[in-house]
Amino acid sequence: MRGVPAAIRRWPSRRRAGARPPGGDRYRRRWFSGLRLRLTAAFTAVALLASVMASGISYILLRRAMLQRAQDTVLNEVRQTLSRMSPPELPPDSAGTLSAELEVALREPGRKVAAVPMLFDGRGALPAPGTLDVRVSRAFAMQARRQMVFQRITRGGKPFLLVGTHVTQYVTTTEEPERTTPPMVFVSASLSQEAADLRSFTGAIVIADSLALAAALALALLATRGVLRPVRRLGAAARALGDGELNTRVTVRGRDELADLARTFNGTAEALERTVNELRAMEAASRRFVADVSHELRTPLTSMIAVTDVLAEEAAASEAGGTAARLVVAETRRLTLLVEHLIEISRFDAGAAALVLDDVVVAAAVEATLLARGWSDAVTVDGPRDLVVRLDPRRFDVIVANLVGNALKHGRPPVRAVFAPTAREDAPGFALTVTDRGPGMPADLRAVVFDRFVKAEAARTRSEGSGLGLSIAKENAVLHGGALEAGDAPGGGAEFTLWLPIEQEESG
């Protein structure tokens, strides 16, 4: 299990590099314009439509019933009173008496009555203006001679019911019909009470509908929350899964489609976690194998170097033997270097690499590195001499040596090492750029230059480097929280840029 923590540690490091998974802002923005709003709006609209329709229908029915009752009351009263008080045969010249009696009998608060004599010139009899609340039209009077009629009329904003009728089945004479014909009766009844009732009913409906709307809105918000919360949880879980938290699961509630989805998600996450864990275990096993092999190789190699040195001195006497012995010595040293690098890489893979921090003057450190390897004359160094950075000097030395060595080996002089303070993503740091005047890097190499065992001259199997130098340099840079990048120098040639932050977390 030594390898597993290393693999897990890789995930947050990716996050730190700025590769934040997309979707967070979009999710928040959708909150007000997305599914929740649409669901709530639809729910509320349906509820509003239903309540308005229901109240509209009840309003119409109630109004019809109310007016029907009011009208029927007046109509029935007029009909019954007229029927009761009109004799089948009227005494001559008694219409006036009957009219007065009818007017008294039918009069009520809010109701005005006009009984007028029938006219026999073909025109309807009309009550005098002012006797009723509304004007009686000639067409109305004409129709009232043949049947009982009514009309609702609004006058001055107030509704009135106008009723007009006459009696039938009476006896009169052909010679003097005007003396024995009962009068026509017109009644105007105020419908203000009904209008007031309807107004108060409308007010009640508006209040009830508003309450229903508020309730619907609250219910809609509640319901959409119930629907959307699992969706949101699933989204968060999926994002966590994408961020590498493979043990993420969602709780399954209920038996609906969302629960099915959650179950499927859990199954998928489980399968993924299992697969990844297997892969990690396999990778860890192979890395451990490499580390073990390297460790096992080191001891015999140390002995071999000691022995081959002796052998080389002894074989130096003969020409052919000397060449062979030198070859053996060189190859043995290279093998030792390779094993050392493998062990170093294994430490990184195992997460065992740790920084030993110190305050370092960059200029002095670079020059010391060059001096130790005898490169001081081949490389020009440029940068502020007072730049002090907190870093691991041994690892910094490894990085600089690898970059400069690489430039000297693969590029052509002049090789320049330039450093200067540079901030990256608001973090203070410094950049060290190593350039050469060589042919530059092939484009297909640039993407993989920091991978292990990648060599510039792939065809040349027997190169001098281990193929791990740049990988180790990159790992060291990343361990500092910095970065190492490869590119082309403006004037041709390769350019490697190391960026390290000035501050270091002590624990790192």
Place this chain on the structure above:
Amino acid sequence: MTARWARTALAIAGAIAVGSVVPGCGVRPTGIVAAGALPAADGRAEAVTVYLVDRDGRLVPVLRPGLPGHPYSALAQLSVPPTMEERRRGLTTKVRPTLRLEPQEPPKADDSPGVLTVQVHLTRRDVELGRVLWSSVAKAQVACTAAAIPGVRRVRLAGLLSGPGTGVVLVTGVLTLDGGRWADLKCER
């Protein structure tokens, strides 16, 4: 496309909802609406007997329709001009048409049983001219007509009356069927 469709449907639904409510508020005016057949005249009233005068000056009873609720309408009918049919029979009334007889309905409380008070209204012009308003025949008409009403035995005329040659005087007379002062004509049965 779906969103637009949904929005359109929503707008239509809202328009229906609003359209079904807004125009129907309050009491709406209507046109002229038929409300059934004309009521039938069905007032119950007994026919009344009115005494008119024929060409020979005799009193003749005539049946006229009654008015519901007016048991004494026969007296009011005395001053009404006779109908065409009655005129063809030569009947007439001597009670002046300008007089208006108003039987007290119901009878006054202080009236003794069988006495009917009739208020007499006359026009100012009659008063000014000092016309002879009550001929004996007219008095007889009143007396006989009143006598024909069941339960009435006497009639009291109240109001301004004028006797022959006396000008306008306020007289309260009582007509009785049997031997009253004004009953100088017999009711013909």
